[in-house]
Amino acid sequence: MRIAMVGQKGLPAQYGGIERHVEQLSRRLGLAGHEVLVYTRTWFGTPSENYAKGVRAVITPTIYRKHLDAIVHTLTSTVHAIRSKADIIHYHGVGPSLLAWIPRIFAPQIKVVATFHCIDRKHQKWSLFARFMLGLGERCACLFPHQTIVVSKTLQSYCDNRFNCLTEYIPNGIEEPAAASHEDESILTKFGLEPGNYILMVSRLVRHKGAHHLIDAYQELERNGRINGKKCVIVGGSAFTTDYIDELLRKAEGDPNIIFTGYQSGCELKALFANAYLVVHPSESEGLPIAVLEAMSYGQTVLASDIPENMEVTRTYGINFHNRDVRDLQEKLEFLLASPNFVADLGERAKEFVLLEYHWDDIARSVDTLYCSLPNSKISAAEAPSIR
Numbered sequence: 001m002r003i004a005m006v007g008q009k010g011l012p013a014q015y016g017g018i019e020r021h022v023e024q025l026s027r028r029l030g031l032a033g034h035e036v037l038v039y040t041r042t043w044f045g046t047p048s049e050n051y052a053k054g055v056r057a058v059i060t061p062t063i064y065r066k067h068l069d070a071i072v073h074t075l076t077s078t079v080h081a082i083r084s085k086a087d088i089i090h091y092h093g094v095g096p097s098l099l100a101w102i103p104r105i106f107a108p109q110i111k112v113v114a115t116f117h118c119i120d121r122k123h124q125k126w127s128l129f130a131r132f133m134l135g136l137g138e139r140c141a142c143l144f145p146h147q148t149i150v151v152s153k154t155l156q157s158y159c160d161n162r163f164n165c166l167t168e169y170i171p172n173g174i175e176e177p178a179a180a181s182h183e184d185e186s187i188l189t190k191f192g193l194e195p196g197n198y199i200l201m202v203s204r205l206v207r208h209k210g211a212h213h214l215i216d217a218y219q220e221l222e223r224n225g226r227i228n229g230k231k232c233v234i235v236g237g238s239a240f241t242t243d244y245i246d247e248l249l250r251k252a253e254g255d256p257n258i259i260f261t262g263y264q265s266g267c268e269l270k271a272l273f274a275n276a277y278l279v280v281h282p283s284e285s286e287g288l289p290i291a292v293l294e295a296m297s298y299g300q301t302v303l304a305s306d307i308p309e310n311m312e313v314t315r316t317y318g319i320n321f322h323n324r325d326v327r328d329l330q331e332k333l334e335f336l337l338a339s340p341n342f343v344a345d346l347g348e349r350a351k352e353f354v355l356l357e358y359h360w361d362d363i364a365r366s367v368d369t370l371y372c373s374l375p376n377s378k379i380s381a382a383e384a385p386s387i388r
Contacts, residue, residue, distance in 0.1 A: 001371065002035045004081035004089045006074055007096030010040025011047045011057040014265060017290040018092050018117055021151075021172055028364035030054025037084065039077035041069065066240040067130055070095050075102075082107045088371055093117050094134055097141035104144050111374045114145040116155055116167070118287030122208065139163060146374050149367070152288040154308040168370055172288045173360040174297040177270060187271040191233065191261055198231040198259075199333070200276035200300075202269070202291045203283070204239045205248065210282030210305065210324070211236075215251045215258060217330040221337070222257065228337045230277055237263035273298045278336055278343055284323055286310060292318075293358050296350040301343045303332055313358075317350040 005022050013019035026036040036055045040047060043064050047057040060080050062073035074096040081089050082103055091097045091114040103110045120126070121134035142148050142165035150156045150167045159165045188195065199218070203209040211234055218232045238245055252258040264272060273279070279295035279302045286309040293313065295302050304310040306320040314320055319336065321328040336343055 001087040002037065002085065003029060003371070004037045004039065004077070004084070004086040005092065006039050006077045006081065006089060007070070007092035008038065010044040010059075011038050011051050011055075012045070014045070014263065017172065017287065020290055021115075021117070022092055024173065024175070024360045025364050025367060026055045027052050028360065029368060032364075032368060034368075037081065037086065039073065039080070041073050067127070071098065074099050078102050082110065086110055088113060088374070090115070091141070091145070094120055094137035094141045096137075097144070098133065098137045100140055100144040111371075111376075112145040113147050113149065113371070113374075114141040115149040115151065115170075116141050116159060116287075117151055119155070119158070119285065122285040142167070147370060149370070152286075152309050152312055154312065155287060170363055170366045170370070171358055172290045172293060173358045173363040174290070174293045174354055175360050176355055177274065177294075177298055181267065181271070183267055184271040184275060187268050188275060191259055191272075193231060193233065193259070193272075193275070195275040196277050197229060198233045198276055199337075200233050200235065200272060200279045200295075201281065202235045202273070202279070202295070203281070204241075205234075205236045205245050206239050206241045207244050208283060208285045209236075210284055211248055212251060213282040213324065213326050213329055214280050215248065216326045217333055218258065219251075219255065220326075220330050221334055222255070226334050226337065227257070230337060231257045231259060233259045233261060233272065233276070235261045235264050235269065235272060270298075273300065276300055277340075278303060278347075280329075280333070281305070281310065282321075282329060283307065283310070288312065293354050296347075296354040299347040299351040301336065301347040301350065303329075303336060313354070317346065317353045319346070 008019050008022040013023040026038050030036050030053050037058050040057045040059045041062045042059055049056055051057045060076040062069050078099055088111045089103050091100050097114045100112050100114055103112050121131040142159050142163040148167045149170050151172050156167050156169050159167045201214055221227050279300045281292050281304040283305055288309055292302050302314055302318040304314045304318055304320055305323040307323050319332055321332045
C-alpha cells in the first residue's frame with residue numbers, strides 16, 4: 001500500500017514526540033513492503049528523498065508562522081497525497097485532522113486514519129482562537145477518519161466520553177537502546193558533566209512541559225544544600241517559544257549547576273540519557289510522553305507529574321509528584337537524591353517493563369493490522385507483510 005503520513009514536521013526526527021513516532025513507524029512499515037510518504041516542511045531540513053527502505057521524504061510548502069505552519073503544510077501535503085494516489089492518508093495530531101474531510105469528499109477511494117496524540121488546546125502557547133480551532137480539530141479527528149487511533153488509554157476515555165467515538169488504542173513506543181559507547185565520556189565532558197552526577201529533563205521548551213517547576217524545585221534544594229553534588233541538565237529547544245526560554249535563562253542566571261544544552265539528538269542524546277542519575281518530567285499536559293518511555297528504556301528512574309497520561313507508565317515503575325506542585329516535586333526529588341540504591345533498582349524494573357509493553361515493533365505491527373482491516377483495503381490482515 002501507499003501510505004501518506006501528514007501532520008508531522010518531517011524527517012529526520014529532530015525533536016518532538018510526533019516526529020519520532022512517525023519516523024519509527026514509517027521505517028518499520030517500509031521494511032514490511034509498504035511505500036510510505038512522509039511529508040516534510042520546507043524549513044525543517046532537506047532529507048534525501050529515499051530516506052529509508054520504502055520511505056520517501058516529500059517536501060511540500062508551508063508558511064513558517066506560528067499559527068499557519070501546521071495547517072498550511074497539512075493542506076499542501078493532503079493535495080499532494082491525493083494526486084499521488086495514496087491508499088491511506090494518516091493524519092497525526094488534532095490540528096492537522098481539521099482537514100481530514102478533504103480526502104473523504106474529494107478522494108473517497110482513499111482510506112483516512114488519524115492519530116490523536118494529545119489534547120493540544122491545553123497548551124499555554126496558543127491563543128484563544130487557536131485553542132478553539134484545536135478543539136474543533138479534536139472533533140474532526142473523531143468524526144471524519146475511517147479509524148481514529150489514540151496513544152493513551154486516558155485519551156481513549158476522553159474521546160469516548162466527549163465525542164462518543166470508538167477509538168483504537170496503540171501507544172507510543174521505544175526500542176532497546178544501544179550499549180554504552182566510548183564516545184559518552186567526551187560528550188559528557190563537552191557539557192561539563194560526569195556519569196551519574198546529574199538530573200536530566202528532555203523536552204521541547206514550552207511552558208506546559210514545566211521546566212520552570214524543575215528549576216524552582218532544584219534551586220530550593222540547592223539553597224538548602226540537598227542536591228548532593230548533582231547538576232540539573234535541561235535538554236531541548238524552542239517551538240515558537242523564545243519568550244519562555246528567555247524566562248528560563250533568567251531563572252537560572254548565575255547558577256553554574258543548571259545547564260541548558262539546547263536541542264540534542266543521536267549520540268549526544270543517548271549519552272545524556274544513559275548516564276543520568278534520574279530523569280524528571282514535570283509536564284502539565286501530555287499524550288503519552290515518548291521522553292518518559294525513552295528514559296525508562298535506558299534504565300532510568302523517572303520522576304513525573306501525576307497527570308493521567310504520565311501515570312499510565314509511571315504509576316508502578318516510576319515516582320510521581322502532584323502536578324504543578326513545586327514543594328512536592330522538591331520533596332520527591334530530595335528523597336531520590338538521597339536514595340541511590342532505590343533509584344538504580346527502580347530504573348532496572350522500569351526498563352524491563354517498557355521494553356515488554358511499548359516496543360516499536362509491536363506498535364508498528366498493530367498499525368499495519370489496522371490499515372489492512374479498513375473497509376476495501378487493498379491488503380487483508382492475513383496477506384499483510386510481516387513486521388519483525
